[in-house]
Amino acid sequence: MICLKFMLVVTSILTHVEGASGVTPICPSEEEIFPCTCEVDSTSLLRLDCSDVASENELSMIFNNELPTKNFHSLKITKNDKLKTLPKGVFGKNTFEEVLFIEGALEVVQPEALIGSASTLRKLQIRSHKLRSFPFGEVGYYRNLSKLYLGNNDLDSFPRIVSTSLKELNLAQNPLKHIPAGGLYGMPNLRIVYLYSCEIAEVPAGTFTGLRNLFYLTLADNKLTEIRPYSFELHTKNGRLFLTSNNISKIAKNSINGVSYFLNMNENSVVFLEEEIFRPVLERGAHLSIESNPLACGCDIAWLVRSPNLLAKVEGRSACSDGTLITEQDPTDYIMC
Template sequence: MNIISVSYLFAVQVLVHFWGVAGTSAVSSGSALRALQQPIHTHIEAPDYIPCPYPSDIDPCECTVNEDYSMDMDCSHIQSEEELRHIFSQKFPFYKFQKLIIKNNEHLRVLGGGVLGNASFAEININNCSLNEIEVNALEHSQATLESLRLNDNKLWSSPSFDFTLFPRLSYLSVQRNSFTVFPELISYSLRTLFLDGNDFEHIPSEATKGLPSLEIISLQHCSITELSSESFSTNILLSAVNLGFNNLTHLPSGAIQLSGPNGQLGLQNNKISHIAKDSFSGVTLVMDITDNYLEELDEAVWRPLLEDGVFLTLEGNPFICGCDIAWLIVNRTLLGRVGDKPTCHGGEAFFDLDPSIYEALCS
């Protein structure tokens, strides 16, 4: 018998003796051998901060873990860019984050190159800070992952200087209420939604968004816009929603807004529009909001095709004279139903309360 066989036999004998295997309580040598061969499981619990970095390494930032094990990093309480850079220079167990949040922070003024170390993010939200500059390489490790970038209520005077084409997954950009005075020249092949509300552009140049071929939604509310160039959005073949509410527009020139995507929606509410030219917009298929403007008449050539196509038109808050220019609408209850029950004449009479027979008698 070789040495290994002797060792196994001895081990079996020890087990038999230990468990008192005699008579009915005996365990066969085969059972004992199987007991020897069972793996020993030792469970060591992972630290409760994993997969996040160790809390003291990132203080005052805070890392939270979502149900799918993705991580969010909130660095709203940093005191300087240098502190932020130091935190992200630490060694982390994992560098792939879902979200970066910095909000209500008066200390962060510049987001410098490499400040986020090796960390990558799918969403970056830096809102209501003193941020006035984002350097070229600030988000370099998020180029392959970044999908959403929100930079609202900061002090940026121009769009981030990095090349947006290097972010092939970026589909959402919001830079609302900053200090832009010129419409940014953006180039991105993936961007679908753009919010630039609250920046004082005054003027939207022709083909302003030609560098954004995938653009579907753009919002330019509260931008002090006084005029639109002809064909401002003519190059965006997927564009389905434009909101130009709360500006200083007085008219729409021919070819100003051309929508091509499904569910076309156009917002012109709270401007100073008194005239809309025929063919000034196209592609509106769902809703058009022109409340609170200076319209006195409803040109049948402009509005009838829209309503006949099933578009819902909101008109309240305009000083309509309610003469024969609206006869085509008042006598057609189907079309009238597509402007809602709120439009009124300058004197306060609701459109729905006007007597169609008056218009049939005086406007035929």
């Protein structure tokens, strides 16, 4: 018995040494995983493609077999209209660092469908499906998950997520309709947030205040008509905010804070470039694009055209309602302002 234990210890040590030496991993045989395919890429990572599976049962049978390799870098399933549900335990004891479902008919991800990868999963993408049910309460168990992309689905309410590992969140193109107050507080380390095309009509004050690492935020193509105080707040260098293609006509003082690289207000209903709102943005170093707005270009822009350094930060074809570019305004025309 002592000899057996000694041999097991030695075997374990040798296994770790062999793994550390950079030995190329080996894919399961074609017969074991058909119709999935496996490849070892140029960086010696195992990548699975199961796009041709015919059902949830077939997917489960493949991964609940005793495969010689259980640790894979990625699993990809694209353009599959057979899978409607990811059931609990579908992947058995196999682990992944990336799981990518792109274009398909997936509607439900059941609790514990991916729990075997709780310590390994870094990126989960379910894009362009019909997803309406997802176990958001489990996200915190995936302690290395940094990217959660669920864009272009049928999620109809803003999820409650608690995760200290998440850095990128994409819920774009879902009919969320609103963001609850404090809806993002459970994800304090977010850096990038995509919420475009979500039918959102209002952003509560302080929604982004606690996200100390946030530098990229887009709520383009929503139903915003006004920006209330403390609606948007970025805290890092290179802060970028995209509010393109809304119907914004009213912007309150102290409503856009911390944008230091780029503010996109194209395709809105802004009439006046009020100094107390836009000067702080430009003075922080941000560039401004405000094309396709009915800008009056009266005395409200005098402060801007008289400040060459700030005017140089106005980008693109940002123009007055009469078609003349803001950057080509003559300062002498504003002497009386």
